[in-house]
Amino acid sequence: MNPSGIIFDLDGTLTDSKRGLLASLRHMHDAVGWEQPTEDVLLRWLGPPLVTVLAEEGRTPDEIDTALLAFRRRMADGGLVDSTLYxxxxxxxxxxxxxGTPLAVATHKIQRDAEAVVEHYALRPRFRGVHGRLDGEAGHSKAEVIARAAASIDLPHAQLVMVGDRVNDIASAHELGMPSIGVAYGYGGRDELEAAGATRVVDSVDELAALLAGERVSG
Structure with missing residues (x-):
């Protein structure tokens, strides 16, 4: 695979942000007096917008507003950058x-958080664009965010590839007619990525690098 441009997801693809995200989610549950879910449950929450997850859990709009405030306070207090680059x-x-390969980021993080994380790791000059959710965007589809990232690269969707670790990345790329690479080292795992129809799935950053360089990679 040798795409003309590449769009990367952030959490679970470029950064291992599990520690900060899980701590912030646990803080949120404590702050609003909810029973703590298991870690396996919380890991399934990593990917789609939290407002979408909470709505699907049956929380009311008022409960969601209160919970999001607690979550964002903990993220602002260090949780946002409590992560590492893989x-x-x-x-x-x-x-x-x-x-000379044009690069962009497309993440379900809100826009200002996406920019802050990429700046934190001094990667911003490497990307044509860093794109997160805008006000009013929720749901599992990431197509609007990926489309903005593609526009910042300014190439046809079929000439790009979306690299991500969750079904949202793969399904939304397909929605746009874009090939995709699933990274099984992230939070979704190989079974989820293959079921979502990823064009290719890799198990490590080394395999990802080889695939993007046009080398033959099994899997």
């Missing part, structure tokens, strides 16, 4: 950029 990601992004 080993090899910084080098991969640098090599792709230096080869």
């Amino acid at each position: 080993p090899g990601i910084a080098q991969l992004i640098a090599e792709l950029d230096e080869r």
Whole structure:
């Protein structure tokens, strides 16, 4: 696979942000007096917008507003950048950029948080655009965000590839007629990515780098 441009998801693809996200979700439950879910349940929440997850859990609009406020306070108090780049990601992004491959980020994080995380890791100059959710965008589809990222690269969707770790990334890329690479080292896992119809699935950053360089990778 040798795409003309690449769009990356953020959490679970470029950054391992599980520690900060889980801590913020647990703080949210404590703050509003809800019973703590298991870690397996919370891990399934990583990917889609939290407002969507809470609505599907049956929470009322008022409950959701209160919970989101508690979650965002904890994220602002360090949770947002309580993460690490996956080993090899910084080098991969640098090599792709230096080869002249246009890059962008598309994440379900809200726009200002997406920008803050990418700036935190000093990666912003490598990307043509960093795109998160805008006000009023919710639901599982990420197509609007990915479409904005594609516009910042300014190439046809079929010439790009979406790289992500959850069904939202893969299904939304298909919605736009864009090939996709599922990264099974993230939070969704190989079964979820294959079921979503990822064009290719890789198990490591090394495999991702080889695939994007046009090398043959099994899986």
